[in-house]
Amino acid sequence: MTTSPIERAADSFAAELARHRTGRGLSKKQLATLMGFDPSYVSHVEGRRHRPTEDFARRAEAVLEASGAIWQRFREYDELRHGRTGAAHRDPPVPGQWLPPGTGLVVEREVATLTHTGDGYHCAIRRELYNAGTEPITRYLVRVAVDRYPNDPGRSNRHHREHPLTFAELQLTAYRDDGNGREPMHWRAKHDRDAFKEIWLLFENDEGRFPLYPGDRVTIEYAYRVGRDKWGPWFQRAVRLPTRHLAVRLDLPADLDPKVWGAETSLSAEEGPLRTPIQRSVDGGRVVFDWGTDDPPLNARYRMQWRFRSPEPDAEPDNAPSGGARVRASDRMRAVGIVQRGDDLLRQRARQFDLPADEQHAREVIDRLAAMLVRLDELHPFSKGVGLAAPQLGIGWSAALVRPADRAADPVVLLNPRVVDAATETDEQYEGCLSFFDHRGLVPRPLRIDVEHALWDGSRVITSYEYAMARLVAHEIDHLEGRLYVDRMAPGVPLVPVEEYRETGTPWRY
Structure with a gap:
């Protein structure tokens, strides 16, 4: 029997959530999908197995359009939980639509321009940002990726290994403009790989700091250069924040007679042509190609590609088929350094760390796994979550990293893991x-597993995982024990070629 005020408030929240969900005709799984949560999460909240969080309440309020009722129930619960009174609680407004947790940024307009300069390319990005969140923002993450031979991943990987992209050659500049003047922005490197950089643009410079506060708007501009020897014939934009309008422009020399086409992918669709045509115009000796879209879905990718029908002076032939021949998914993975099936290392049991003596080594391995997951995001939208085990990078140590479907959640670090118990239900x-x-393969897995694993200090703990996370974690532990998922498939069940697989972008079914 519920007796405490906090428990009664949690019951009221769960009841309000269920009332609005059923009123909308949604199942728990359907609501969880719309909110961006694991399909079982709504069931856990309504069943009082999970306490509601602020992020969950905000998303539920926005998706169900509950006129503030769900949010009010959460406020009552949250104030009791923290011992606050209603008068003392300053509450930010409920957003009109849910935003990815951990960021309140909205891109109101992005204009990305790539200009052929003769010896290379100049890229300029202009983004109009709005802080729709509750906290000041002090930095903004940008990515720079190059792929010299997009139709030949192996060749491109070798090329960038021998000729890595450097921060010095980028000549990166960044500015902010809040309407009261243009200020330079400092920047700091986050990841530095041969063909991939992640960079924090900082809302500060030598003159001071200028955070983007909740409710404020600012325009940021950043630009960089890449030589023709490193930039391939493509320009991609990935939608990582809620975006109202995206515009892309290519500015190419007319005397090279450029031919341009485009493609798009999303969490719910395989690669296909751009849904709207690219507009072509001539301006003196330049040919300009413009394309844009309103309200692009999160995690969508838009790629414009081209070829010059008149060869560039001193250009090295690409030996690539015109029109952008499709590259096998396994070739792309191999090109970025993922060990492929058939390598003996994938059939060997990984070596255990001696913790805490091996702590530094273990952290280095986890850092490499984390950096690779960032790189892989450029290649595929992992809507169901993703994991990576050290042997897949050619590292024979017992370490893995698992990122849940909810990208705001912290990745799960697994060191010396082993399954100590599993549910009988699969x-x-x-x-x-x-x-x-x-x-893709149809794989039976238990709906719950208990995993004993090491912490950095060498102590061991047992963590229980359910449903999607149980499946993701079990998959990576298999790698560390020298197994692949095909070993767990029922006899006679065939693998499905990815071209025939129809569930890309759909959530796990629980």
């Missing part, structure tokens, strides 16, 4: 593997 769902990404 289900079968399709899995993919970075080490043979051309196929």
